[in-house]
Amino acid sequence: MTAISVSSPRAIAWPAIIKEAALTAFVALLLTVPLVGLRTVDRPTGLGLETRWNEVVAAVGLVFLGRIGICLIREGQGVLVLVLAAAAAAAGFFIKMPTEALRIILIVGGAIIAIRAAMAVRTGRSKLSQAERDKRMDRIAAKVQDASRWLGPIGVVLALAFPLTPLADRQLLDIGILLLTYVMLGWGLNIVVGLAGLLDLGYVAFYAVGAYSYALLAHYFGLSFWLCLPLAGLLAAFSGVLLGFPVLRLRGDYFAIVTLGFGEIIRIILVNWYQFTGGPNGISGIPRPSFFGIADFTRTPAEGTMAFHEMFGLEFSALHRIIFLYYLILVLALVVNFFTLRVRKLPLGRAWEALREDDIACASLGINRTNMKLAAFAIAAMFGGFAGSFFATRQGFISPESFTFIESAIILAIVVLGGMGSQIGVVVATLLVIGLPEAFRELADYRMLAFGMGMVLIMLWRPRGLLAHRDPTILLYGRKGKGAGGPAAGTAAAGGEGIAGGRAK
Amino acid sequence: MTDLSMTPTVKNDTPLLTVEHLTMRFGGLVAVNDVSFTARNSEITAIIGPNGAGKTTLFNCITGFYSPTVGRMTLRHPDGKEFLLERMPGYRISQQASVARTFQNIRLFGGMSVLENLMVAQHNKLIKASGFSIAGLLGLPSYTNVERESVELAKYWLDRVRLLEFADWEAGNLPYGAQRRLEIARAMCTEPVMLCLDEPAAGLNPRESADLAEILTFIRDDHKTGVLLIEHDMSVVMTISDHVVVLDYGRKISDGDPHFVKNDPAVIRAYLGEEEGEELPPEIAADLPEVAKRAEEGA
Ligand SMILES: Nc1ncnc2c1ncn2[C@@H]1O[C@H](COP(=O)(O)OP(=O)(O)O)[C@@H](O)[C@H]1O
Numbered sequence A: 001m002t003a004i005s006v007s008s009p010r011a012i013a014w015p016a017i018i019k020e021a022a023l024t025a026f027v028a029l030l031l032t033v034p035l036v037g038l039r040t041v042d043r044p045t046g047l048g049l050e051t052r053w054n055e056v057v058a059a060v061g062l063v064f065l066g067r068i069g070i071c072l073i074r075e076g077q078g079v080l081v082l083v084l085a086a087a088a089a090a091a092g093f094f095i096k097m098p099t100e101a102l103r104i105i106l107i108v109g110g111a112i113i114a115i116r117a118a119m120a121v122r123t124g125r126s127k128l129s130q131a132e133r134d135k136r137m138d139r140i141a142a143k144v145q146d147a148s149r150w151l152g153p154i155g156v157v158l159a160l161a162f163p164l165t166p167l168a169d170r171q172l173l174d175i176g177i178l179l180l181t182y183v184m185l186g187w188g189l190n191i192v193v194g195l196a197g198l199l200d201l202g203y204v205a206f207y208a209v210g211a212y213s214y215a216l217l218a219h220y221f222g223l224s225f226w227l228c229l230p231l232a233g234l235l236a237a238f239s240g241v242l243l244g245f246p247v248l249r250l251r252g253d254y255f256a257i258v259t260l261g262f263g264e265i266i267r268i269i270l271v272n273w274y275q276f277t278g279g280p281n282g283i284s285g286i287p288r289p290s291f292f293g294i295a296d297f298t299r300t301p302a303e304g305t306m307a308f309h310e311m312f313g314l315e316f317s318a319l320h321r322i323i324f325l326y327y328l329i330l331v332l333a334l335v336v337n338f339f340t341l342r343v344r345k346l347p348l349g350r351a352w353e354a355l356r357e358d359d360i361a362c363a364s365l366g367i368n369r370t371n372m373k374l375a376a377f378a379i380a381a382m383f384g385g386f387a388g389s390f391f392a393t394r395q396g397f398i399s400p401e402s403f404t405f406i407e408s409a410i411i412l413a414i415v416v417l418g419g420m421g422s423q424i425g426v427v428v429a430t431l432l433v434i435g436l437p438e439a440f441r442e443l444a445d446y447r448m449l450a451f452g453m454g455m456v457l458i459m460l461w462r463p464r465g466l467l468a469h470r471d472p473t474i475l476l477y478g479r480k481g482k483g484a485g486g487p488a489a490g491t492a493a494a495g496g497e498g499i500a501g502g503r504a505k
Numbered sequence B: 001m002t003d004l005s006m007t008p009t010v011k012n013d014t015p016l017l018t019v020e021h022l023t024m025r026f027g028g029l030v031a032v033n034d035v036s037f038t039a040r041n042s043e044i045t046a047i048i049g050p051n052g053a054g055k056t057t058l059f060n061c062i063t064g065f066y067s068p069t070v071g072r073m074t075l076r077h078p079d080g081k082e083f084l085l086e087r088m089p090g091y092r093i094s095q096q097a098s099v100a101r102t103f104q105n106i107r108l109f110g111g112m113s114v115l116e117n118l119m120v121a122q123h124n125k126l127i128k129a130s131g132f133s134i135a136g137l138l139g140l141p142s143y144t145n146v147e148r149e150s151v152e153l154a155k156y157w158l159d160r161v162r163l164l165e166f167a168d169w170e171a172g173n174l175p176y177g178a179q180r181r182l183e184i185a186r187a188m189c190t191e192p193v194m195l196c197l198d199e200p201a202a203g204l205n206p207r208e209s210a211d212l213a214e215i216l217t218f219i220r221d222d223h224k225t226g227v228l229l230i231e232h233d234m235s236v237v238m239t240i241s242d243h244v245v246v247l248d249y250g251r252k253i254s255d256g257d258p259h260f261v262k263n264d265p266a267v268i269r270a271y272l273g274e275e276e277g278e279e280l281p282p283e284i285a286a287d288l289p290e291v292a293k294r295a296e297e298g299a
């Protein structure tokens, strides 16, 4: 998709295109037969196989046509492909298809190819190179980062005001709580993944430790939420240190795999330690939080306690507790955010980022790498633990089901998608990853499909994440910078590019 | 083999670093073979030798990245404190023994700004002042004062290596020569007693090499720091070093002042093969006076 090939109106090399498309379709066939074509089903007689050849044919056909489309785009026929792909998507949308799968494939496939074609047509017109487009995206990310200075507070004010508006019904508040929980988890994991650069695939383990800490402490000792919240954080941090000690010596992939294992170990312990954790049945009847231990959110409070609505002279409403939970998670999430923003400017945070950049250089500067990584791990685990105990008190019921690997994957996806290390990126990514599926509940079946496609698109389009942009934590010349280069990474990058170009000559 | 006789009466005569019988094996390969030498305070000790001679390996042993198979390395601070480097884990060598180093392939924190690179170098001082982040999170003046001093130190070194105006740039975007200088500034921000430089002039043009020579002599003379310098660029080595150690196939083949080493038949043989010939490869010999002149002009 370079600018050169777009404009020339030469003859289209059909045989080569067909050959390439056929080859791609063949690879797709090899992949889809086992992945899509065969499916195991539980039958009364045992495990059986079910075949889905329609879907296989549809997928292979889509790959074949899609490849032709991509080849044509390369040949400079972007407009034609755009029209055809859009037509296919529209056909899938409006015309009844024999199978649902075919329909989805037509719509999604058509849409993706149409987007590609549209992008090709646009780049063909604007004659921008890939690098220039990348840089432009970087500049957008930088602008968003810049804007987050005032977007952030506005967002906080909106979030604070939201429950007081008439909009706030039970359902929206629940979605808000869900979103905020993931934002908090994303911000927590961002410390380990985004700042310290440690790929943690088992973050949900600390979430689970926090949730079970509260549930079990409340169950066995009758401790209140407000006492358990710090305890749960401490226990999660402790488990982070426990895991961290042996594991942090490992590098990269090995580290990721061990954390993945740790996440599963915690879950399996929860499932199998039946007497203590209730096994797969989980723990129910977890006490709801009180109003800071002063009053309860019930219509008829128990002897010697107060009810929230009586205390404030309000009409009883079941919403009060939801709103309180909403504010609670909002505050917890903001604490994490505040901590991260602040710690980035401290030696600890700088050491984390330096470790991410080059940990050998860190050792040569006398930085105790193990301690720094351990601190990142423990602090992130503590925040995970807070979120976990919030989850437990909100649900009133927890079971190991809630702490599967897919949760870790989703939280990680939020961090990576948003742009590693970007606080506002986490918020945007949460809205995309959690908010969109909530908004389109009817399409829940295709959630993972859309999720996977989104991740692939991001990888192709912006491998460092949507809003990957790093602001320096300290500036010598202030935000506006001075003369040569200036501080903003966008300018610096442009300057660097000039120098790099100069060097190449 | 080496002259280990110490005369502890005059301070500058006490070796800063004493390496004795250092051997490093990788499986069957002996990368460093029974090497002994000393390096003094306020002196530039150059370690030269053909590619693969074991120079980088020697550095990695001294700075704790490898633990040597055999040997002893003693670092004695001007105030008399002694450290046995082979017994210390890597990061302590910088943290406590105050040995700083640069790398043959530049290892900056490329995504961070130039100033941030220098702040990370002052990590140990700063993290203590920040009360392991607690005082820092609260923004107590005990921390902000130390941070301000750190920025001053960073500015001082940026000025020395002529990068002050690039302080807010992303380090990875600097031109190559500037990155080399920044790495030296970063090492100096740890306030070392000994600075180990692994081929700092590699890839620099003659002008930049002359600048580098000036920076190194400044570090030696004004900061009383011992400099251990691996270098291929003979023009740099011969003009600024006080003492040269020559390695070949892991062994020390010569040790003495630049003039002595330049005329040592063993060195000539190592550099030119068996045939007898000029003292140095012609292109290097031709370069010498010119570069020396430039270095003097710069100083
Ligand atoms: N980590 C290692 N493992 C195995 N061999 C090594 C290692 N590091 C260096 N060597 C070998 O030791 C020898 C000396 O290498 P080095 O010290 O890098 O030479 P130079 O003098 O060019 O810096 C080389 O033969 C190299 O292959």
Ligand SMILES: [Mg+2]
Pocket: B055, B056, B057, B104
């Ligand atoms: Mg080397």
